[in-house]
Every structure is written in structure tokens, then in C-alpha cells.
Amino acid sequence: MSARSRKDVRRDQLIGVAVFLVLWEVTARALDNPLTMPPISAILAALLDLILSGELFLALGQSIFLLIVGLIAATVIGFVFGALIARSQTAYWMLNPYFSALFVTPTIALVPLVLVWFGFGFPGRVIVVVLAAVVPILFSVASGLRDAPGDLIDVARSFGVKGEIPLLFTVRIRAALPVLMAGLRLAAGRGVVGMAVAETYLRLGGIGGLIKSYGAMFQTDYVFASILPLSLLGIGLVTLIARVERRLHWT
Amino acid sequence: MKDATVDVPAIELRGIRKTFALSDDENAQRVLALDGIDLSIRQGEFLTIIGPSGCGKTTLLRIIASLILPDDGEVMVEGETVREPGLKRAMVFQTFGLFPWKTVIDNVMFPLQVRNEPAETARETAMHHIRQVGLDRFVDAYPHQLSGGMQQRVGLARALSTGADILLMDEPFGAIDAQTRELMQEELMRIWQEEQKTVVFITHDLDEAVLLADRVLLMSRGPGRVRETIPVELPRPRFDYDVRGHEGFAKVRGHLWQALRNDLVEQRAEETS
Numbered sequence: 085m086s087a088r089s090r091k092d093v094r095r096d097q098l099i100g101v102a103v104f105l106v107l108w109e110v111t112a113r114a115l116d117n118p119l120t121m122p123p124i125s126a127i128l129a130a131l132l133d134l135i136l137s138g139e140l141f142l143a144l145g146q147s148i149f150l151l152i153v154g155l156i157a158a159t160v161i162g163f164v165f166g167a168l169i170a171r172s173q174t175a176y177w178m179l180n181p182y183f184s185a186l187f188v189t190p191t192i193a194l195v196p197l198v199l200v201w202f203g204f205g206f207p208g209r210v211i212v213v214v215l216a217a218v219v220p221i222l223f224s225v226a227s228g229l230r231d232a233p234g235d236l237i238d239v240a241r242s243f244g245v246k247g248e249i250p251l252l253f254t255v256r257i258r259a260a261l262p263v264l265m266a267g268l269r270l271a272a273g274r275g276v277v278g279m280a281v282a283e284t285y286l287r288l289g290g291i292g293g294l295i296k297s298y299g300a301m302f303q304t305d306y307v308f309a310s311i312l313p314l315s316l317l318g319i320g321l322v323t324l325i326a327r328v329e330r331r332l333h334w335t
Numbered sequence: 336m337k338d339a340t341v342d343v344p345a346i347e348l349r350g351i352r353k354t355f356a357l358s359d360d361e362n363a364q365r366v367l368a369l370d371g372i373d374l375s376i377r378q379g380e381f382l383t384i385i386g387p388s389g390c391g392k393t394t395l396l397r398i399i400a401s402l403i404l405p406d407d408g409e410v411m412v413e414g415e416t417v418r419e420p421g422l423k424r425a426m427v428f429q430t431f432g433l434f435p436w437k438t439v440i441d442n443v444m445f446p447l448q449v450r451n452e453p454a455e456t457a458r459e460t461a462m463h464h465i466r467q468v469g470l471d472r473f474v475d476a477y478p479h480q481l482s483g484g485m486q487q488r489v490g491l492a493r494a495l496s497t498g499a500d501i502l503l504m505d506e507p508f509g510a511i512d513a514q515t516r517e518l519m520q521e522e523l524m525r526i527w528q529e530e531q532k533t534v535v536f537i538t539h540d541l542d543e544a545v546l547l548a549d550r551v552l553l554m555s556r557g558p559g560r561v562r563e564t565i566p567v568e569l570p571r572p573r574f575d576y577d578v579r580g581h582e583g584f585a586k587v588r589g590h591l592w593q594a595l596r597n598d599l600v601e602q603r604a605e606e607t608s
Contacts, residue, residue: 235428235430235432236432238397238402238428238432239426239428240449241420242400242402242420242424242425242426243426243446243449243493244421244422244446244449245449246419255434259436332436334435334436334477334478334479
């Protein structure tokens, strides 16, 4: 396959979307069952209604706030434990099994525990996002800090940087940044999932709450109209991080 | 000021001894890397250090830089015992040691920023030395955009920007192609004469060792010791004539090669017995 220009890729994507939407609309009208498959026109009308009523932006605001607080908490916690297992072999062998287990356990399986330990308020929801997002950050911090280039540490020391903490900030973290950002990008994707789980299974709220409550009322067109912004939020966040990531690379 | 201290050696090593553990285990066997190195380097002297690989040249330089501490003995810089890196010594690294995320100017300014020098004067100093190594057109380039030779010029400019009297160079041109290396040697000679620095220069290249030095220090291995030091009394500036054709050059080089060769033969005999 030959390389494609950006313009060509955009064109292909647009054509793909248009074909998909037309097929959907035609099929939905032929089936004539809005419960299982509402036509695109109905979904767009529902979306417009959600926007005009302000419901969507309120939900989106709640969701983004939860997501950001959760990701910040996950970053802080991931950093502390990641740095710990990067520094200490003992800590690595002691803690690694738990992090690996957490990584493969579906967040939704932990919701009942979060509910009894932390309640269904905001702290509980933040913890669900942290559980979903923390491990990729933690592992990327650990591997990024462990692989710090020894020669650059020597350079910094020879020019007068003294002590572990200054070395951490002048060399280790900066050298690890591309890896850290890759971890953060993964974490953001998982964080969106955690956010939706928290909003549908702990207490209804945000975008997840919209989806769940419209689903319960069998308003499938509104369900689709709520899923769309959720996906866009995830894609937007991951793209943003990927962009920062590219700027931090030096080759 | 300078006159009062002119008799003090730039660097003095007394009984430097260094061992390394063979593994992380506390009771692991230790090998002797350097055994009783005594050395005095004059202010303004250009000293090259050569020896078979594994003789501890780089370890010795790292000890002079205080990047590692010897087990026994002391390092004195201009008459004072040192135990950590300081402002009077600046290092040039074999693989350049540039921060890949910093531009040329930011790399050269790095030591000055560590010292909290005001940005303005740091910039001026850095620019001066970037011009000195002929890289003024690449001030805002990143290391990966530069050739090996250019990257090492940045490394040299960074060491110069510290204003240190002593340059510690660890096989600085070892990773650079032969033709560029000759240019770099010539340029280093010019800068050394302009700036009156003391230089300790590690190399594994015999020609380079003789070409640059006031004095060549030959090390032997297993454990690393000073085998001999040989003065090189070729007229300077040495790039104005065919220095390699000079009778004195061949003599020193031949002598060094004999000694090195003996060491290598011994080493081979040990390995095969």
C-alpha cells in the first residue's frame, strides 16, 4: 500500500462515515423498531434536545470533573508507587503481584467493594476511576525511572547536581517523560471506562447516568445520543495526550 | 593571584586505590582496578593517558572528576583535597552526554543553570563558547540533528562554559570518524592554547596520545598502574607542520607501542594458559 496524504485519509474517513450513516438510516426505517434501532435522524434529534435542554453539558461537566480528579489522583498514586518499585527490588517483588492483579481485574468487579468501603459519593466514584487508571501510570513510571540513562546522570552530577531528589527532577523524570505520557494515554482510555462504570453502578450521574436512566426508560435514541459524547470525550482526551507526547519526543 | 599558586599542581593523586565488587552481594569477591596511582599534573599541562583496554583509564578519570571515590588515597585539585565534583573541573564525555531534549544552547547553559547564574549572563557565556567551537548556526538545534563531531563540539563548549581550569576528557573523539577527529584535535589544540587549560585526555589511539600531549601517561593492566610517563617535546603549534613525519614523534610512538605490545602479549598468554 502506498502512503496516503492527510487529505486522502480525511476524505476516506468522511466517505466511510457517510455510507455508514445512510445504511443505518435506511435499515432502521425498514425495520421500523425504534426500541432496538432508532434511525439516525431520531438520534440527532435526541442529541439536539439534550444539548438545548442543557442536560448534556451538565452531565458532561460532571463526567469531565470526575475524570480529571480521578486521573490526577491516579497519577499521584501511580507516581509514588512507581517510583518506589523502581528504587527497591524488595518493594517490586512484594507489590508487583497486586498491581498485575488489579490491571487484569475488570473495574466493575470491584464496585461492590468500593461501595461498602467508601460509599457512593464523590470519593467512591473517584476511587473507581483510580482503580481503573492507576496501573498503566504506575508501570510506566517504574520502567521510565528504572531505565534512566546512567551516562546522563553522570553528566548532571559532574556539573554539580547533587542528591537524589535534584537528579530525579533534572534528569530522571525528563528522560522518562515520553514513557510516562504513553502510560498516561493508556490510563486516560481506561479512566473513561472507570468513569462510566462509576456513574452507572455507584450512583447515577454524568454521562454514564444519562445512558443508564434513558436505557431504563427504553428511550434508545437518547441512549445513543448520550453514548456519542462519551466516545468523543475519550477520543478527545487520548488524542490530546498523544499530541503532547509527540512534542516531548526528541527524535 | 595566579603567580602565587603557579607551583601548585593542577591535580595531584596520592596512592589512589580502587576495587570493584564482582556482584551486588556484600561479601562478593572484589577485583583490584587501580593500585597505588601517584601522579602530579602541572597547571596548563596537556596530559594524555593511554593503556590497554581494561587498565582502568576511565575509572581513573572518574575518580579525578569525583564521580566515584577511591577506596584509598586522595585527589587534590589546586592543592585542596576534593571528594565531590567541583567548579574547577569540567568533563567531556565519550558518548557526548548531551541531553537529547535540550537544544544546543540549553545544553551549553546547563552547568550555569545548575549554579543559578542569571539567565542573561549564562546565555552570553554559552554563546561565546558556541561561537568558539563554530556552532553559532546551530544554537537552536537538537543533538539528534547534529553529526557526532558537532555533538562533541557542543560537549566541549559546555565544558568550557563552566570556566573550569581543568578539562577531563574521556576518549572524547573515540566515537567520531577519522577525518573529523583530526579537525577536532586541531581545534582542541587551538582552544587549549587560547584558554590555557589543564587537560587530562584519555585515548586508546597512540597517534592521538602523542600528537596532543605534553606528556603521555602509559598505564598497565591487571591491576591498573602507572607504567611510565613520557614527555613529548615536539614543537608547537603542531598542526603547522607534518608532525607525524617528525623524528621525535616516531620515537615516542615507537616506544609506547613496544610497551603496549608487551602488555598485550602478556595478556594473551594469560588468557590462553
